Amino acid sequence: MSSFAFERFRRVTIEDRAELEPLLLASEPASCESNFLNIFVWGHIYNTVFQICGKRPYVYLEEEDELLFPGGAGADCPVPAELAAVSAEMRAHGKNGVIHQVKADYLEMFPEYRSFFRAEQVIEDIGEYIYSMQDLVELHGSKLAKKKNLISQFKRLYPDYRVFPLTQERISECRALADAWRKTKTEAHVPHEEGIVEEQEALEITFDNFANLSIQGVCVAVGETLAAFSICSRVNSEQFTVHFEKNDPAFKGSGQIVNQETARALLPFGKYINREQDLGIEGLRHAKMSYRPLFLLRNYNLIPLEM
Numbered sequence: 001m002s003s004f005a006f007e008r009f010r011r012v013t014i015e016d017r018a019e020l021e022p023l024l025l026a027s028e029p030a031s032c033e034s035n036f037l038n039i040f041v042w043g044h045i046y047n048t049v050f051q052i053c054g055k056r057p058y059v060y061l062e063e064e065d066e067l068l069f070p071g072g073a074g075a076d077c078p079v080p081a082e083l084a085a086v087s088a089e090m091r092a093h094g095k096n097g098v099i100h101q102v103k104a105d106y107l108e109m110f111p112e113y114r115s116f117f118r119a120e121q122v123i124e125d126i127g128e129y130i131y132s133m134q135d136l137v138e139l140h141g142s143k144l145a146k147k148k149n150l151i152s153q154f155k156r157l158y159p160d161y162r163v164f165p166l167t168q169e170r171i172s173e174c175r176a177l178a179d180a181w182r183k184t185k186t187e188a189h190v191p192h193e194e195g196i197v198e199e200q201e202a203l204e205i206t207f208d209n210f211a212n213l214s215i216q217g218v219c220v221a222v223g224e225t226l227a228a229f230s231i232c233s234r235v236n237s238e239q240f241t242v243h244f245e246k247n248d249p250a251f252k253g254s255g256q257i258v259n260q261e262t263a264r265a266l267l268p269f270g271k272y273i274n275r276e277q278d279l280g281i282e283g284l285r286h287a288k289m290s291y292r293p294l295f296l297l298r299n300y301n302l303i304p305l306e307m
Contacts, residue, residue: 027071154253
């Protein structure tokens with residue numbers, strides 16, 4: 001078994017998917033951060049590198065100085081002493097040595113972590129919104145009535161609409177829709193314009209590598225015009241994350257119907273949808289809360305006692 005060493009980090013490439021993705025899925029990470037598609041397509045922004053020790057994938061975001069918890073269940077989990085050794089190696093190379101995105105059940109299973117670290121829950125801004133797929137399909141209750149009404153309006157206004165899986169053949173249409181969506185946001189000078197540009201870069205990388213990524217997605221078309229699309233991938237055995245979801249606001253209700261149809265398409269394969277963080281952006285927070293998440297996942301960071 002190879003030991004952790006700072007010098008062993010290497011850049012994440014699409015060729016690493018065959019080795020890295022199965023380990024990420026097998027370790028049952030409870031965070032969208034530990035998902036190969038996210039790690040790869042945002043890697044140029046965060047300067048993401050990784051190494052594998054035994055069967056444990058350590059992913060490090062150089063730009064943020066964040067080392068992600070490598071996952072594992074039961075006997076496969078790294079014990080706190082191992083994490084302490086990893087943290088010490090990081091600090092020896094001038095990094096902070098914090099272990100990010102540690103699940104609450106790990107802290108309960110290994111209370112001896114307190115000999116090396118203190119645990120701090122992540123802030124709400126980077127909490128992840130977790131939804132029931134079934135709830136997003138059914139949209140029961142008065143608080144979701146507006147969503148259901150908008151879907152009904154969409155179906156009445158556009159009776160010729162179609163829903164179908166996202167495939168390679170649809171990429172050019174998705175690019176055009178995403179470009180148009182971004183243009184409306186940048187021209188409107190929305191407060192998080194920089195984030196929109198970064199997202200567009202990540203989306204372009206996703207499109208460019210579509211055939212080599214584990215993507216499930218949905219398209220909604222009105223006649224021959226693409227009205228909305230979504231791009232998703234698996235986080236663990238029960239959960240998918242929605243990486244990108246774009247709609248043309250000219251088609252009233254298109255945002256709501258692609259949300260519902262994405263959940264419907266994924267329902268045979270899982271139970272939960274992770275819609276990632278709001279990053280403290282008020283508009284995103286309102287939109288994500290309006291769908292009544294089951295909970296906001298706020299994992300923990302293990303901070304060395306020396307800090």
